[in-house]
Amino acid sequence: MAQASAGPPGGEPRVSTGNAGLDAMLDGGLVARRPYLIVGPSGTGKTTLALQFLCAGIRNGERALLVTLEEPPNEVRANHRGLAPELGKVDVFDAIPDVMRYERAPFKDIAAVRSATPFERVSEEIRRTPELTSIEVTITALEQMLRTEVQRHAYSRIVIDSLTALQYFCMKGFDIVAGAQTFLRYLSDLRVTTILTVEAPLEDVETPERMLARGEIRLFRWELDDVTVRAVGVEKFRGSSHDLRLHPYRIGPTGLDINLAVTISRDTRQILQGTAPLAPGEIPSGPVEPIPSTLDVLNAELRDLALVGADTGRIRTELEAALASARSGDSEHATERLLRAVAIGATLPDHLSAATTHPDGEIARALHRLVARAESSRVGEPPVRVPEPPILTARLAKILSDLKPATGPEPTVPMLFSASGPAPMGGAPTVTPAPTPSAPPGTPTPQPPATPVPTAPTVPPNRAEAVSTPVVTPRAAATTSHAARASPPPLPQALRLPEATRGANKPPSPGAPSRPRHLPTGSRPTPTPTPSVSAPVPSMTVSAETSTAAMTPEAPAPKKRKRSTTGARKKAIPGPPKEPTVLPTPGSSPPTPVAPTSPPPVPAVPAAATASPTEAAPSVGPPADTGFPPPSEVSPTSRPKRRVVRKKKAPSVVGATAGPPPEDASAAPAPAPPPESPPTERPPETP
Amino acid sequence: MSLPDDGGGVRVATGVSGLDRMLGGGLRKGRPYLVTGGSGSGKSLLGLTFLLEGLRLEEEVLLVAVDEPPSEIMENVQAFGWDLSAVKTLDANPGARAIKRQAAVQEIRTMTDLKSMRDISQETKRPADAEDIAIQGIQLKLRQQMAGKSFSRVVVDSMTSIRRFAVKASVDPQAERTEIQSLLRFLSESNVTALVLATPNDPGVLTPEEILTRGEILLTRKWIGDRSLRQVKVVRMRGCAHDPERRPFVIGAQGFVVG
Numbered sequence: 001m002a003q004a005s006a007g008p009p010g011g012e013p014r015v016s017t018g019n020a021g022l023d024a025m026l027d028g029g030l031v032a033r034r035p036y037l038i039v040g041p042s043g044t045g046k047t048t049l050a051l052q053f054l055c056a057g058i059r060n061g062e063r064a065l066l067v068t069l070e071e072p073p074n075e076v077r078a079n080h081r082g083l084a085p086e087l088g089k090v091d092v093f094d095a096i097p098d099v100m101r102y103e104r105a106p107f108k109d110i111a112a113v114r115s116a117t118p119f120e121r122v123s124e125e126i127r128r129t130p131e132l133t134s135i136e137v138t139i140t141a142l143e144q145m146l147r148t149e150v151q152r153h154a155y156s157r158i159v160i161d162s163l164t165a166l167q168y169f170c171m172k173g174f175d176i177v178a179g180a181q182t183f184l185r186y187l188s189d190l191r192v193t194t195i196l197t198v199e200a201p202l203e204d205v206e207t208p209e210r211m212l213a214r215g216e217i218r219l220f221r222w223e224l225d226d227v228t229v230r231a232v233g234v235e236k237f238r239g240s241s242h243d244l245r246l247h248p249y250r251i252g253p254t255g256l257d258i259n260l261a262v263t264i265s266r267d268t269r270q271i272l273q274g275t276a277p278l279a280p281g282e283i284p285s286g287p288v289e290p291i292p293s294t295l296d297v298l299n300a301e302l303r304d305l306a307l308v309g310a311d312t313g314r315i316r317t318e319l320e321a322a323l324a325s326a327r328s329g330d331s332e333h334a335t336e337r338l339l340r341a342v343a344i345g346a347t348l349p350d351h352l353s354a355a356t357t358h359p360d361g362e363i364a365r366a367l368h369r370l371v372a373r374a375e376s377s378r379v380g381e382p383p384v385r386v387p388e389p390p391i392l393t394a395r396l397a398k399i400l401s402d403l404k405p406a407t408g409p410e411p412t413v414p415m416l417f418s419a420s421g422p423a424p425m426g427g428a429p430t431v432t433p434a435p436t437p438s439a440p441p442g443t444p445t446p447q448p449p450a451t452p453v454p455t456a457p458t459v460p461p462n463r464a465e466a467v468s469t470p471v472v473t474p475r476a477a478a479t480t481s482h483a484a485r486a487s488p489p490p491l492p493q494a495l496r497l498p499e500a501t502r503g504a505n506k507p508p509s510p511g512a513p514s515r516p517r518h519l520p521t522g523s524r525p526t527p528t529p530t531p532s533v534s535a536p537v538p539s540m541t542v543s544a545e546t547s548t549a550a551m552t553p554e555a556p557a558p559k560k561r562k563r564s565t566t567g568a569r570k571k572a573i574p575g576p577p578k579e580p581t582v583l584p585t586p587g588s589s590p591p592t593p594v595a596p597t598s599p600p601p602v603p604a605v606p607a608a609a610t611a612s613p614t615e616a617a618p619s620v621g622p623p624a625d626t627g628f629p630p631p632s633e634v635s636p637t638s639r640p641k642r643r644v645v646r647k648k649k650a651p652s653v654v655g656a657t658a659g660p661p662p663e664d665a666s667a668a669p670a671p672a673p674p675p676e677s678p679p680t681e682r683p684p685e686t687p
Numbered sequence: 688m689s690l691p692d693d694g695g696g697v698r699v700a701t702g703v704s705g706l707d708r709m710l711g712g713g714l715r716k717g718r719p720y721l722v723t724g725g726s727g728s729g730k731s732l733l734g735l736t737f738l739l740e741g742l743r744l745e746e747e748v749l750l751v752a753v754d755e756p757p758s759e760i761m762e763n764v765q766a767f768g769w770d771l772s773a774v775k776t777l778d779a780n781p782g783a784r785a786i787k788r789q790a791a792v793q794e795i796r797t798m799t800d801l802k803s804m805r806d807i808s809q810e811t812k813r814p815a816d817a818e819d820i821a822i823q824g825i826q827l828k829l830r831q832q833m834a835g836k837s838f839s840r841v842v843v844d845s846m847t848s849i850r851r852f853a854v855k856a857s858v859d860p861q862a863e864r865t866e867i868q869s870l871l872r873f874l875s876e877s878n879v880t881a882l883v884l885a886t887p888n889d890p891g892v893l894t895p896e897e898i899l900t901r902g903e904i905l906l907t908r909k910w911i912g913d914r915s916l917r918q919v920k921v922v923r924m925r926g927c928a929h930d931p932e933r934r935p936f937v938i939g940a941q942g943f944v945v946g
Contacts, residue, residue, distance in 0.1 A: 042897060043923020070898055071925065072875065075718065079926030099876060100869040102823045126717065128876050136865075165898055168864045201893040228931045336912045343914065 014240075015157075015193050018056030019049060021258030022217065025234050025243035030215065034238075035187040035194040037163075040219030044230060045251045046197040047071065048080065049217070050159040052255040053195055055086035057157040064157040065116055065149065066092045067142070069165035073122045082253030088120030091153065093145065097137045097169055098129040110141045116149055137170045139179055143186055150190055158192050164199040184212045214238045220246065231264045232256065295395050298341055300369070302399065307366035315341045319400055326392040334392055699840070699880045702740030703733065705945025706904070709921050709930035714902070716839075718925075719871045719881040721896055724906030729917065729938055730884040731755070733906070734842035735764060735771070736943050737882055741840040742773050748840040749832075751825060753779045753848040761804055767942050771804040775838070777828060779849070822849060822866040826873050833877055841874060845884040846896050864895040871899045901925040907933075919945055 014029030023029045030036055038046045047070075054064035068076060073092045080087055093116040113135055149155065160166065166183070167176040187194045196213070215237040222229045233246040246266060249258040298319070305312050322337035698713035707713045714720055724730045731754065741748040752760060757776045764771060825843075832838075843849070850863065874881045883896050887905075897903070902924035908917045918933040936945040 043903065043925075071901070075901065075926065078715075096872065097865065097868060099826070099873040100823065100865065102827060126875055126878075129872075162898070164893065168861075168895055168898060169868050172861050172865065199893055199898055201891055201897075339911050339914055343912075 016056045018052035021260055027241050031239050032193050033191045034214040035184055036215040037196050037198050037213040038217045039198040039200045041221055042199055044219035044221050045256050047161050049256050050195050054090045055083050058086040058089045062156040063153050064090045065155045066159045067095050068161050069095050072126045077119050090119050091116040092119055095137050098134040101134045110135050110137050139170050158194045160196040162197040299399050304366040304370045308363050314344050323396040700740055702736040703943050711928050716880050717878045718901040721900040721903040722882050722884045723887045728906040728908050731844050732943050734844055734882050738774050746839040747836055749775045749838045751777045751843045754845050774804050822870055826870045841879050841881045843883045847886045867895045
């Protein structure tokens with residue numbers, strides 16, 4: 001940590017901020033004896049950064065003063081134990097107003113009552129308002145105090161935390177804008193290097209103090225879907241060159257850890273360069289179990305449905321619509337469709353449980369899982385965790401290709417893929433149709449819904465690749481996908497849990513796999529006919545259309561630009577560190593993934609053995625058309641997890657859990673917790 | 688619970704185990720926290736869960752009820768089978784306001800006493816009882832009560848309403864800020880862990896409680912198709928290594944459960 005590196009040639013040494021990364025961005029450090037601002041929303045680390053600045057002074061043999069107006073000194077110390085021992089030597093002036101008495105009390109000047117004390121002498125407890133007097137802090141009193149303290153102790157570094165609190169609570173009767181200006185002016189007259197923190201509600205609000213300060217360090221916090229991005233930038237720095245870019249950072253125990261290797265775009269908030277993964281947050285090790293991805297839930301659902309021989313046409317339709325949306329970058333719509341698919345899946349077991357009592361253990365288990373899942377999804381909403389479009393596309397394509405041959409009437413399938421075969425569109429030079437052996441598209445036999453024959457198996461290896469190949473017919477795609485979007489099939493009534501029922505009311509008996517009581521009773525019959533009725537034919541035609549649409553990279557109307565950019569951003573996140581595991585060579589033996597992938601039911605299913613290799617084949621293939629980077633999801637190594645656990649309810653499901661937890665690109669800290677833990681931690685209990 | 692040790696400090700369980708996990712064990716004792724969320728997002732329920740957890744641990748807990756009259760709150764939670772009768776309540780619900788009398792504003796402190804929930808009758812206030820609330824009134828009332836016993840948990844439901852209803856504050860925003868500062872400071876000095884509930888404000892406006900609270904928990908609800916998705920997120924949490932992600936939660940028969 002360079003304390004004072006040489007600044008501009010001929011100038012005096014710069015003042016280190018105590019943060020190596022920030023010093024580098026500031027071209028060596030701050031110019032001495034000037035006021036600077038650290039601006040950002042609360043919770044971004046302004047105080048921490050400012051304390052680093054003070055501690056650097058202590059290390060340098062200087063005297064440093066913190067004037068705190070928000071956080072009581074005892075809490076500042078407790079919150080920044082990582083900055084010890086230097087922090088103990090920093091003086092702190094508690095400028096927080098007392099509790100008001102709302103009655104006549106002798107007025108005292110804060111400068112006469114309180115004085116700066118080193119942090120090491122701050123008590124553990126919060127300071128109590130004295131019984132008889134109560135001090136109102138005014139800005140004039142503060143200025144007076146600062147002047148005397150600076151003269152007495154020769155402080156060379158001062159932090160005011162925060163200017164905003166000063167404006168809010170200490171400028172009664174002042175115009176707060178003029179007050180801030182005067183105060184900044186006063187500070188520059190003091191000739192001390194000063195940092196003031198400013199709470200910023202919005203990232204781009206121009207405030208007068210920003211005009212007056214000699215430099216501004218800005219901390220950003222953006223919410224992008226599930227990920228919080230923090231970035232630091234030097235917005236203004238008079239008299240020096242400085243780094244104009246934004247860099248991500250994380251808050252660690254010893255301060256802000258700025259990653260200079262990575263830049264974040266101001267406009268799109270994408271990562272522009274650099275490859276280090278974004279700071280996943282402040283958590284070094286994983287405290288929270290990851291939530292199973294919606295896709296994992298769906299995949300498990302589909303498998304089980306197939307096992308018990310239920311028709312999955314409607315789910316497939318939704319999935320194909322989701323795939324189409326994902327391909328066009330519309331992850332919002334894709335999410336909606338996915339949720340619909342989950343919802344449809346959750347209604348099916350009702351009829352099945354009544355109809356099927358099968359001796360076969362596999363099927364019985366699948367049924368049990370289905371029921372448990374349906375049960376848990378009725379108690380609340382399903383956990384939603386949808387990966388970004390590139391990954392979603394790849395995984396959906398995979399799920400669909402696993403599914404297709406078994407349940408669908410066959411004729412449509414070849415038609416579908418013959419369309420895609422001949423004319424690869426411009427954007428996909430990399431698609432190398434792997435030497436596909438003659439996996440006859442017509443092999444699988446359509447199953448009568450009742451027969452409990454496992455379905456997923458026979459996938460021609462070429463199919464998944466075909467799915468990801470772009471296709472001509474942009475116009476047809478446009479129309480069909482519009483149609484698909486315009487008229488999504490209505491949800492079965494039973495799914496519309498009215499808010500009232502969800503919020504407050506009778507507990508469903510947690511153990512019983514039967515229908516929860518709080519479902520509207522009238523709604524049950526509604527979905528009943530659907531599974532048996534949903535004729536393969538209509539659903540299949542729809543699917544043909546939509547998946548054609550899905551194959552067009554420049555599919556219609558990317559609804560939200562923001563979404564797609566975030567998608568683009570996210571795809572950059574899994575950087576090189578992950579790369580090796582992500583891309584096994586196409587030649588790598590297909591059977592490897594079998595072990596992690598195969599769910600418990602497999603052994604009993606005769607066809608499963610053949611299924612696994614083929615299922616793996618597409619995933620090993622070269623990354624798909626659209627220029628997306630290889631989605632980590634697709635690789636056999638990271639793909640396995642088929643987590644069925646969904647809620648803390650339904651512990652019975654846990655047994656089926658296999659493999660490590662799901663890992664989306666968005667699963668930021670996703671540690672490696674025991675997958676079994678969620679249910680055990682909070683067993684269902686009635687209050 | 689495997690969050691790294693971040694310097695100790697007594698943690699206060701919120702009563703929602705999943706949330707405690709996100710917070711690395713719970714809230715820090717003696718600090719005020721902000722819970723934001725739109726109406727219907729589950730703020731009040733989280734607040735009540737927090738209080739009930741206090742009761743379970745045999746602490747003294749207090750609800751400052753501004754949004755809803757306590758009698759309604761009692762009714763609302765019956766579905767959960769919760770017993771709120773030991774929760775002390777400061778009924779700061781202004782009731783129907785007598786519009787004509789602008790002159791004689793009676794502050795809440797002169798009129799209202801703390802009551803246990805079990806004493807709250809079903810009847811709502813008559814307009815004649817209407818009084819205005821002021822933040823300082825709440826603080827003074829609490830001070831009176833604290834003299835006898837010490838509360839360890841307080842929920843203010845909600846700061847937004849206090850601000851909206853308080854007559855005095857609307858006249859002078861600076862006075863309002865200092866009064867809120869004073870109230871929160873008072874709670875802190877009394878070693879009270881407080882949840883201040885508020886609806887999210889205009890993003891361009893910074894409220895004093897945002898500055899002064901030591902952490903913020905955001906509850907959101909959005910609709911995806913026909914399903915509503917509730918999520919909870921720890922926006923900031925001073926001195927706590929916390930989970931920065933959004934987590935889904937459910938309001939079900941067991942109350943507030945973070946998935």
